[in-house]
Amino acid sequence: MAQRGELILETRKLTKHFGPTVALNAVDFKIYRGQITGLIGENGSGKSTITSIAAGMQPPTSGEMFFKGQPHHPSSMIEGIECGIGMIVQEQGTVPGISVAENIFLGEEKKFGKVLISRRKMQEEARKVLENIGLTNVDPAAPIESLNMQDRKLVEIAKTVYMKPEMLVVDETTTALSQSGREIIYDIMKKMRDDDKAVVFISHDLEELMEICDTLTVLRDGNFIATLDKEDFDEDLIKKYMVGREMTGDYYRSDYGTPISDEVVLKVDDVTTGEGMLMNFSMELHKGEILGIGGLSHCGMHELGKACFGETPVLRGTVTHVASGEKITTALNAMKHGLGYVSKDRDKEALVLTESIADNIVSAGYDKLKKGIFLMPSDTKKYVDKQVKDLSIKCASVKQDVQYLSGGNKQKVVFGKWIGRECDILILDCPTRGVDIGVKAAMYALINEMRLAGKSIIMISEEMAELIGMCDRLLILKDGQQSGEFFRSEDLNENDIIEVMI
Amino acid sequence: MKSKKILKNIGMTLVLPVATYLLFFILTRLTGNTGFGVGMDLQTIIYTSVYSCLISQAMTINLQTGRFDFAIGSTLVLSTIIGGDLAYKWGLGAFGMLACVMILAALCGLVSGLVYVILGLPPMVVSLGLAMIYEAIGFMYNNAKGLRLIGKMNYLIFSSFPNNIILMVIVLILLVIVYDYSKIGYNRRALAGGQKIAVDVGIREKKNAVICYVIAGALLGLAGCVYLSKYGMISPETGLSSSSYFMSAFLPMFIGSIFGRYSSQPIAVFMGAVVQAFLTSGLSALGASSSLMTVINGLVVCAFLIYSSNSYKLVEAKMFREKLEKANMAKGITAKANQG
Numbered sequence: 053m054a055q056r057g058e059l060i061l062e063t064r065k066l067t068k069h070f071g072p073t074v075a076l077n078a079v080d081f082k083i084y085r086g087q088i089t090g091l092i093g094e095n096g097s098g099k100s101t102i103t104s105i106a107a108g109m110q111p112p113t114s115g116e117m118f119f120k121g122q123p124h125h126p127s128s129m130i131e132g133i134e135c136g137i138g139m140i141v142q143e144q145g146t147v148p149g150i151s152v153a154e155n156i157f158l159g160e161e162k163k164f165g166k167v168l169i170s171r172r173k174m175q176e177e178a179r180k181v182l183e184n185i186g187l188t189n190v191d192p193a194a195p196i197e198s199l200n201m202q203d204r205k206l207v208e209i210a211k212t213v214y215m216k217p218e219m220l221v222v223d224e225t226t227t228a229l230s231q232s233g234r235e236i237i238y239d240i241m242k243k244m245r246d247d248d249k250a251v252v253f254i255s256h257d258l259e260e261l262m263e264i265c266d267t268l269t270v271l272r273d274g275n276f277i278a279t280l281d282k283e284d285f286d287e288d289l290i291k292k293y294m295v296g297r298e299m300t301g302d303y304y305r306s307d308y309g310t311p312i313s314d315e316v317v318l319k320v321d322d323v324t325t326g327e328g329m330l331m332n333f334s335m336e337l338h339k340g341e342i343l344g345i346g347g348l349s350h351c352g353m354h355e356l357g358k359a360c361f362g363e364t365p366v367l368r369g370t371v372t373h374v375a376s377g378e379k380i381t382t383a384l385n386a387m388k389h390g391l392g393y394v395s396k397d398r399d400k401e402a403l404v405l406t407e408s409i410a411d412n413i414v415s416a417g418y419d420k421l422k423k424g425i426f427l428m429p430s431d432t433k434k435y436v437d438k439q440v441k442d443l444s445i446k447c448a449s450v451k452q453d454v455q456y457l458s459g460g461n462k463q464k465v466v467f468g469k470w471i472g473r474e475c476d477i478l479i480l481d482c483p484t485r486g487v488d489i490g491v492k493a494a495m496y497a498l499i500n501e502m503r504l505a506g507k508s509i510i511m512i513s514e515e516m517a518e519l520i521g522m523c524d525r526l527l528i529l530k531d532g533q534q535s536g537e538f539f540r541s542e543d544l545n546e547n548d549i550i551e552v553m554i
Numbered sequence: 555m556k557s558k559k560i561l562k563n564i565g566m567t568l569v570l571p572v573a574t575y576l577l578f579f580i581l582t583r584l585t586g587n588t589g590f591g592v593g594m595d596l597q598t599i600i601y602t603s604v605y606s607c608l609i610s611q612a613m614t615i616n617l618q619t620g621r622f623d624f625a626i627g628s629t630l631v632l633s634t635i636i637g638g639d640l641a642y643k644w645g646l647g648a649f650g651m652l653a654c655v656m657i658l659a660a661l662c663g664l665v666s667g668l669v670y671v672i673l674g675l676p677p678m679v680v681s682l683g684l685a686m687i688y689e690a691i692g693f694m695y696n697n698a699k700g701l702r703l704i705g706k707m708n709y710l711i712f713s714s715f716p717n718n719i720i721l722m723v724i725v726l727i728l729l730v731i732v733y734d735y736s737k738i739g740y741n742r743r744a745l746a747g748g749q750k751i752a753v754d755v756g757i758r759e760k761k762n763a764v765i766c767y768v769i770a771g772a773l774l775g776l777a778g779c780v781y782l783s784k785y786g787m788i789s790p791e792t793g794l795s796s797s798s799y800f801m802s803a804f805l806p807m808f809i810g811s812i813f814g815r816y817s818s819q820p821i822a823v824f825m826g827a828v829v830q831a832f833l834t835s836g837l838s839a840l841g842a843s844s845s846l847m848t849v850i851n852g853l854v855v856c857a858f859l860i861y862s863s864n865s866y867k868l869v870e871a872k873m874f875r876e877k878l879e880k881a882n883m884a885k886g887i888t889a890k891a892n893q894g
Contacts, residue, residue, distance in 0.1 A: 109754075130756040149747030154740060159755035161740045168735045324881040326874045331881035332888070367878050533884065 057086030060219055060250045061106060061124070061137075066115035068101050068274075070456070075101045077274040078115065083219065088241050088251040090265030092258065094294055094460070094488030097271040099254045100142070103221045107139040108132030120218070130159075138217030142224045145208045146196050153178035153192035156211045181214045182207070186236055202233045213240055219250040226255055230348065238264055256488065258287060270294055291489055303493035304521025305500055308542050312524050315339040316374050317508045318391075318477055320360065323369035328355035329532030333369075337477065337508050342499065344523030345512040347553055352532035354396055357481040357512045361393035362386045387416070389477075392470030396481040396512075398459075402466040405455035409447055409465055410436040412454050416469040439468035444494065460491030467498065478502065481512045496522060516546045528552050566816035570809065571828045578836025590839040591832075597715050599831040601784060604718045607827035608777035609799065610806035611729060612770040614823055616677070617807065619746045619766065624681035625666055626803075627796030628688035629771055633659035634778030634788050635692050638701045641709075648711045655782075656775035662688060663771020667764035685794055692790040704786035712776075713783035722824065725776065729820035738765055805830045805851065808858040812865070 061083040068076040076098045083089050091099045105112050106119075108126030117124040119135055126132040132139070146155045153175045157163065164174045171193075178192035187206050196204060205225060212220065222241065226234050241251045241264065255261050261268060262285045270277040270293040277293045280286075318337040323330065330352030337343050345353045358364035360371050362382040371380040373389040380386045386393070395401035403412055413436045414421065421431050436450050443464040447457060454465055463483065470478055480499070484492045499509060499522060513519050519526055528536040528549055536552030538544055575591060582590040589595050609626065616623045637655030641647075646654065670680045692700075703709050711717050733739040741762045744752040753759050782788055791798075809826025810819050833854065837847045 128756075129754045145751055147744050147748035147751050150740075150743050154744070158744055158752065159757055161737050165735075168731065169737065169740065171735070324878065326870065326877060331877070332885050365874070367874055368881065533888075 057084045057248060057250075059083075060085050060120060062118045063102065063106070064116040064118075066102065066105065066117065067113045068098075068105060068110070069113045074274050076105075076112070076115075079271070079274070079276045081269065081276060082279075083250050083252060085250050086245055086248045087266040088245050088253055088264055090261040090268040091252055091254045091271065092256075092261055092268060092290065092294060093271035093277075094273075094490055097294075097488075098274040099271055100223055101274075102271070103139065103223060103252055103254065106132070106219075107137045107221060108135075109139070133215055133217070136218030137221065138212040138215050138219070139221040140205075140209055140212050140223060140225045144201070144204060146204045148195075148197045150196060151175075151192065152182075152190055152194055152196055152199070152207055155196050155207060156181055156192070156214065158211075181210050185210045185213055185240060202229055205229060206233060206236060209237060209240065217249070219252065220244055221252045221254070223254045224256065226257065226260065230350070234260075258290060262287070262290075294489060303489075303496055304518070305496070308540060310524065310540070312341050313339040318360065318380075318510075319370075319372045319374055320356070321370050321372065323356075323359055323371065324367045325352070325355045325359050326365035326367050327358075328352050328364075330355040330359065330529075331532040333529075333532070333534060335527060335534070337510060339508055340503055340506045341525065342503050342509045342511055342523045344519035344526040345510060345529065346514070346516060346519045346526060346549065347529035347535075351529040351553075353512045353529050354481055356529070357393065357396075357479045357510065360386075360479050360510060361391055363393065387419075387473075390475050391477045391479065392416070392473060392475035393479045394463075394466050394470065394481060394483055396485060398462055398466060398485075402469075403454050403462060406453055408451045409440065409445065409454055409457070410450040412465050413439050413450075413468045413472055417473045420473060435472055436468075439472045443468050443471070443498070460487040463487050463491065463495070467495070471498075471502075475507070477508045477510075479510045479512070482514060483511065484513075484515070484518060516549055520544050520546065520549070563816040567813060567821065567825060570813065571825050571832065574829045574832040574836070578832055578839070582836065582839045585840060587839045590836055595835055595839070599828075599835050600715055601713050601718055601780070602831035602834060603824070603827045604722045605713075605777055605780045605784070606802045606806055606830060607722065607824045608725065608773050608780065610803040610810070610823050610827060611725070611820060612773040612777070613800055613803045614807045614810060614819070615742070615766045615770050615773075618811075619742060619763070621670070621677035621763065621766075622681070623666065623767070623770065624678060624794075624797065625662070625685040625688055626770070626774060627799030628685040628692065628791065629659055629662040629666070630774040630778045630781070630799055631788060631791050631796050632688040632692040632695075633662055633771070633775050634782055635701045635790060636695055637775065637778075638703065638709075638782055638788070639696060642701075642703060642706070648709050651709055652712065652776070652779050655779050656772045659773075659775030659778065660768050660771040663767040663769070663774075664764065666771070667767030670767070671760040671763055682794075685796060689791050689794070689796055693792055695790070698790055700787065700789040701782065702787040703782065706786075710783040710786055712780045718780060721776065721780070725773070726820050726824060730818045732769070733820060734818050738762065742766060802830065805855050805858065808855060808862060812858065812862050 059082055063079055063081045065078040065080065066076055067078050079098065079102060081102060091103070093099050104110055106117060108129045108131045111127070119137070124135065126135055147158060156178045157174055161169050164170045175192040182188070182190055182192065185206065187210060190199065190203055190207065196207065199207065220241070222237060226237060229237065241253060244251050253261065253265055266282050267279055268285060268290065269279045270290060272294060280290070315338060316336045317339050320333060320335045323333050329350055333356060345356060347353050355364055359366050360380065362380045362385055372378070373380055376389055378385070378389060380389065380391065399405060410432065414432050417435060418427065421427055421435060440447065440450055445464045445468065446461050454462060457465065484495050487495070499511070503509060511519065511523055524540045526538040527534055530553060536549070538548065578590055591599065613623065613626055633655050637658040638651055641651035641654040666681065666684050669684060670677055673680060712721060741752070741757045744757055745759055745762055749759060806823045806826030809829060810823030813822040813825060816822070833851065834847060837850060842850070
């Protein structure tokens with residue numbers, strides 16, 4: 053057993069209900085100083101709920117919390133911060149319309165003058181705060197919206213670290229960061245551990261958790277399952293704890309040597325997009341093929357997905373739907389020719405969060421369902437119910453707002469939109485991003501079924517294992533251009549790909 | 555580098571008023587009219603600029619945080635009628651009247667703000683209801699006679715030059731301090747950019763909203779005094795006709811939101827008000843009818859809205875050009891490598 057520091061946070065029988073849903077069920081949980089505690093579990097397992105309660109973002113339904121030995125019941129994030137708990141959340145936590153420095157000292161302006169605030173002093177101090185985490189290329193006076201997503205996230209991290217928390221919660225932040233950004237946050241966590249502070253690290257990336265954390269706590273369906281020390285870390289055991297069943301890791305395709313049809317369904321010819329890095333790019337997608345697109349962040353792969361669906365301006369080149377010979381220039385045009393697109397940014401680009409599951413699923417299928425100018429309730433109900441059943445979407449009712457679903461179920465709704473439409477060509481941009489292993493396995497099975505049904509799939513992913521495991525062919529992009537091509541093989545491994553990726 | 559940036563900011567702040575002035579100066583001179591922009595016309599331009607700027611500032615402070623205040627006109631009318639009347643009855647003089655009207659207008663703002671935060675209803679709904687109430691009170695007060703101070707010149711000092719400009723300068727200095735260098739201004743901008751995040755770090759949204767309503771009220775009180783000084787009287791309004799008081803406030807607000815980044819928003823709003831005054835006066839000098847002037851004003855407002863909604867496309871076009879150049883270069887390098 054690892055040597056533990058002083059107990060800093062303890063929950064006793066902590067329970068949280070959201071209506072009839074039990075998000076946390078009498079959880080006993082302990083966090084110690086001098087450790088990085090990993091928190092893992094499927095979507096909806098209660099990881100973010102327990103930490104957000106501790107940080108004051110929401111109250112528990114029942115149960116007790118003790119922070120540094122004292123009863124702890126913060127009523128707001130401010131109180132949480134004042135107690136010493138800082139939290140970096142999944143969502144973007146910066147405010148547009150104000151500068152980097154103003155974002156760092158948001159709510160703390162009085163430090164720079166009681167009546168009049170000194171901008172100069174604020175910017176000087178902000179520069180020190182940014183430099184403290186190694187962020188030297190960001191101008192504190194710049195408007196925050198002039199920064200890219202990663203730098204904005206790092207500004208947020210710098211701000212949280214500046215508050216010198218006793219306990220830092222990092223909630224699935226690393227998914228938004230490139231390797232260099234991740235290194236910054238790993239260093240911060242390690243430094244805090246070395247300074248006898250506590251860190252709670254929530255991530256879906258098991259490999260990352262196993263490497264960084266000293267202990268790992270597994271939650272499942274709001275219940276505490278187990279805490280493992282570093283010497284007991286075992287990938288299969290953790291997966292078993294997470295899903296409650298054996299997961300040996302072979303949830304990818306098992307077939308090799310399956311011939312790819314010669315029939316080309318979509319042709320990308322010398323495309324340069326206005327946004328992102330993609331330039332002079334050509335490829336062909338065949339019928340019944342899963343074509344993987346991989347690369348480092350900002351390599352242009354996400355823009356490629358958008359360009360294929362007519363969602364981003366193409367400055368030069370063409371995307372052609374081969375069967376009709378028509379150029380794909382708009383999303384409407386793409387849909388007309390049987391294309392579907394699952395965006396990486398699920399909450400902003402693929403779903404209307406404040407609308408129901410039914411409305412979201414039907415939204416891509418109006419033209420299929422309409423009779424004249426009417427939509428028949430019985431038809432739409434049948435259409436929606438089929439998707440909910442086939443995809444096993446967990447919900448109280450199809451009238452439930454999508455915003456209240458877990459990440460995995462939200463993604464299933466997005467899939468339902470396009471599967472219901474019976475698309476022949478599906479563009480999937482990071483289809484398993486932020487979903488748990490159980491949902492991932494279901495997604496892979498579904499993608500494979502679609503392939504067997506003759507659908508063509510472009511699978512864009514940042515996970516190499518996923519690309520190797522699922523794709524017939526793999527194109528790697530580097531700086532917006534193709535740097536390598538691989539065919540499905542049992543011998544293909546990550547090292548081969550990394551060579552052309554970096 | 556820094557001085558270059560300062561010069562650019564000054565240039566961008568002044569470019570629109572100067573361009574508008576020059577345009578109408580040339581057009582009027584070409585048509586043989588020599589009255590534009592000089593003498594009495596210049597005084598009218600200054601008065602119009604100050605008056606519409608004050609209303610526009612009051613509108614901007616709430617609208618940028620998502621609150622459209624329909625009670626702007628009725629607050630101005632009610633506070634000017636009652637405040638002006640009380641000051642006159644009590645013999646307080648011009649500055650006493652200014653204080654009375656401002657305090658009453660700020661109180662109206664306080665009521666508006668409190669009703670909004672307590673009821674939690676949409677600002678448009680709350681302000682429509684309050685506008686009707688304020689109009690009704692203004693109508694009932696003094697048997698619907700409003701306020702007449704014609705000839706009482708010692709009270710009517712705020713519309714004439716240089717008093718109006720002095721008033722404007724003081725207001726602008728105070729507003730720049732509040733917007734750019736005070737906690738209220740910082741909090742307001744944070745709430746406008748991301749309400750939830752701002753509230754999560756302890757910024758009190760409701761308190762800030764009430765403060766904004768109070769400041770807006772005080773500005774409307776000032777506008778009321780400037781108006782009263784110009785015309786010597788103010789009549790009560792009913793049936794939401796008080797909304798006509800803020801119709802001229804939109805163009806300065808839009809101009810302010812576009813050009814604010816080069817100076818400070820209150821200054822940019824004032825520049826917008828000056829542009830509008832030049833436009834009105836210039837069109838009048840060219841013999842345009844009031845209907846034509848309204849149409850042209852509306853078109854200019856639309857033009858600014860179109861620009862502000864599409865300005866990103868200019869940046870995008872430049873970005874796209876650079877991207878294509880880069881793609882061409884990359885293509886050349888690849889072709890060379892293949893030949894080699």
